Amino acid sequence: MARKFIFVTGGVLSSVGKGIVTSSIGLLLKSRGFHVEAVKIDPYINVDAGTMNPFAHGEVFVTEDGGETDLDLGHYERFLNVNLSKKHNITTGQIYLSVITKERKGEYLGQTVQVIPHITNEIKDRIRSLAKERDLDFLIVEIGGTVGDIEGLPFLEAIRQMRLEEGENNTFFVHVALAPVLSTTGEQKTKPVQHSVQELRRIGIQPDAIVVRTQRPLEPEARRKIALYATLPERNVFSDHDLDTVYRVPLVLEEQGLPGLILSKLGVEDPGADLSAWEEFVEKITEASKTVNIAMVGKYTKLHDSYISIVEALRHAGAWLGVKPRLHWIESTLIEEGKQDLGFVEEVDGAIILPGFGARGVEGKIQAIQAFREARKPLLGICFGMQLSVVEFARSVIGLKDAHTEEVNPNTPHPVIHILPEQKKIGQLGGTMRLGASPIRLVPGTIVHELYNREIVYERHRHRYEVNRDYIDSLESHGMRVSGWSPNGLVEFIELDRRMHPFFVGTQPHTEYKSRPLAPAPLFQGFLRALLGGG
Numbered sequence: 001m002a003r004k005f006i007f008v009t010g011g012v013l014s015s016v017g018k019g020i021v022t023s024s025i026g027l028l029l030k031s032r033g034f035h036v037e038a039v040k041i042d043p044y045i046n047v048d049a050g051t052m053n054p055f056a057h058g059e060v061f062v063t064e065d066g067g068e069t070d071l072d073l074g075h076y077e078r079f080l081n082v083n084l085s086k087k088h089n090i091t092t093g094q095i096y097l098s099v100i101t102k103e104r105k106g107e108y109l110g111q112t113v114q115v116i117p118h119i120t121n122e123i124k125d126r127i128r129s130l131a132k133e134r135d136l137d138f139l140i141v142e143i144g145g146t147v148g149d150i151e152g153l154p155f156l157e158a159i160r161q162m163r164l165e166e167g168e169n170n171t172f173f174v175h176v177a178l179a180p181v182l183s184t185t186g187e188q189k190t191k192p193v194q195h196s197v198q199e200l201r202r203i204g205i206q207p208d209a210i211v212v213r214t215q216r217p218l219e220p221e222a223r224r225k226i227a228l229y230a231t232l233p234e235r236n237v238f239s240d241h242d243l244d245t246v247y248r249v250p251l252v253l254e255e256q257g258l259p260g261l262i263l264s265k266l267g268v269e270d271p272g273a274d275l276s277a278w279e280e281f282v283e284k285i286t287e288a289s290k291t292v293n294i295a296m297v298g299k300y301t302k303l304h305d306s307y308i309s310i311v312e313a314l315r316h317a318g319a320w321l322g323v324k325p326r327l328h329w330i331e332s333t334l335i336e337e338g339k340q341d342l343g344f345v346e347e348v349d350g351a352i353i354l355p356g357f358g359a360r361g362v363e364g365k366i367q368a369i370q371a372f373r374e375a376r377k378p379l380l381g382i383c384f385g386m387q388l389s390v391v392e393f394a395r396s397v398i399g400l401k402d403a404h405t406e407e408v409n410p411n412t413p414h415p416v417i418h419i420l421p422e423q424k425k426i427g428q429l430g431g432t433m434r435l436g437a438s439p440i441r442l443v444p445g446t447i448v449h450e451l452y453n454r455e456i457v458y459e460r461h462r463h464r465y466e467v468n469r470d471y472i473d474s475l476e477s478h479g480m481r482v483s484g485w486s487p488n489g490l491v492e493f494i495e496l497d498r499r500m501h502p503f504f505v506g507t508q509p510h511t512e513y514k515s516r517p518l519a520p521a522p523l524f525q526g527f528l529r530a531l532l533g534g535g
């Protein structure tokens, strides 16, 4: 079978849910036995997402090979249960960097280097070589942003050309657009969808299917109108309405026959899907009857997408334990400014101390850590959250009053968290942290070892600072144990002795990145079990 490309574009608004539609199509094809992956195209000029503010763009998703990518890659990995790579996130920055580097080397000698064909060729090359390298049956290509954005045009032009070059039978275009409901009349309005399809056609792309994001299932009249204006049969218009969980979206699209339509257009026989494990997971989410209350302590709490993999990891673990995690977002800056008291510690079952960077909100996090440690309520510190747990312990338990991380106070007399000499030398900020997956040896007899039930695990990192080895003896003799080491002696996990606290665990890697619906991350399972009182 020739390699097939499915292109997903978006209309009306960004954040309309293209990532979930892309992931869902991926899952539906994969559950038919096909080899499928997805690539995200981001039309911004940053080379990667690593240098962007999580407030604006949400979480930076780190791949196994250390790529700092768009959060949509997290959806792809979770739905498709695959490990993707840096190459699965293409940005305008990467494309131009590579074309300009080639131009300087003289690779286009004598030519005028232009958007068409040089930029568009570079885009097409990357898409094709990824599909070839990974030996895929299907590559789903999601174009970020909204049709009509100036920065997206070269990418749309590239995929328009791909239809011509790969052939009708090997390309499928899905357009995802929003049909808003007017609060005054309750009517589903289709005009914005009509306009975005017109815009797509003006560029030369005729969609093969429209997926309509709506609050309620798409009404027959709305479907009829959209089909008519998009020059499509009504059965090519799909309803992607609000659901109790995004994990149900693939099931709803399957029911309406989207994968069947894609396969028949592409001339591939439909072997039928086995979705039983996925259905079971979705049922478990719906049926979960217990609730636990979790304080999510961090400084980007206004945009919950900043921590999306952590939230999803809690959902995955919760589903299989019959628990719905109820999240209470606590802005640590308010604690340190005295605008939020610590009363919430009493009201919740436990806390996650979230990852982060920089000084703002740090003392608020440290106060929260102390309160949860003293109240003996379960705590999971992630990355910066782990580092600050070490700081809090050094200050309150060991008595090192001004202990700190060098990130916040470079002159602290007790740098319990410090920067390694090799990181200090680095002048450039993009892509220079400790990034990606590496092996960790777990220490037998620890909570973390028990949860993984393995000697060696691979988890993904994104940080610059480390626990200072000079303080390990002191930490351990006071009851804080190291439960995981990197091969070159970096601290990966810490925990309090069970006699001091039922569940106080810190993790330097972001284990949330590898949590999957059908394979939840062990630390999150352990944390939730502890919240249920199971230890």
Ligand code: GLN
Pocket: 354, 355, 356, 357, 358, 382, 383, 384, 385, 407, 462, 463, 464, 465, 466
């Ligand atoms: N700021 C810390 C460091 O760079 C932690 C980073 C994080 O939480 N991702 O080491």
